[in-house]
Amino acid sequence: MSPIRSICVLLITAVAFLASESVAFAPVSSQISSHATSRATKPLMGLLDGEGERPSITRENEGEFFSTNTDKMSDEEKIPIALAGLAGISLPFIFGMVALYAAQG
Numbered sequence: 173m174s175p176i177r178s179i180c181v182l183l184i185t186a187v188a189f190l191a192s193e194s195v196a197f198a199p200v201s202s203q204i205s206s207h208a209t210s211r212a213t214k215p216l217m218g219l220l221d222g223e224g225e226r227p228s229i230t231r232e233n234e235g236e237f238f239s240t241n242t243d244k245m246s247d248e249e250k251i252p253i254a255l256a257g258l259a260g261i262s263l264p265f266i267f268g269m270v271a272l273y274a275a276q277g
Contacts, residue, residue, distance in 0.1 A: 229237045242250065 226237075227233070242253070
């Protein structure tokens with residue numbers, strides 16, 4: 173069996189398997205309609221933050237209004253976050269270059 177033919181057979185098998193499994197966890201349409209009309213939900217405006225409504229912004233509290241937890245951290249606490257971001261962006265490209273170099277040899 174040639175390599176191209178074996179790759180095509182493997183690809184067709186994978187597509188057929190994934191296509192058959194894609195509807196395995198889909199709910200029955202009768203269940204969707206009965207649950208959708210049976211109860212009304214309250215919109216979540218705060219996205220589950222558990223806080224009340226924030227006070228409106230003024231010039232005096234502008235810096236505090238837009239501050240995040242990362243702004244309150246020291247530089248020593250921020251370094252691991254920055255290194256993780258750089259590694260997350262750089263490592264896939266490095267692994268790709270290694271794979272391409274290994275494929276040439």
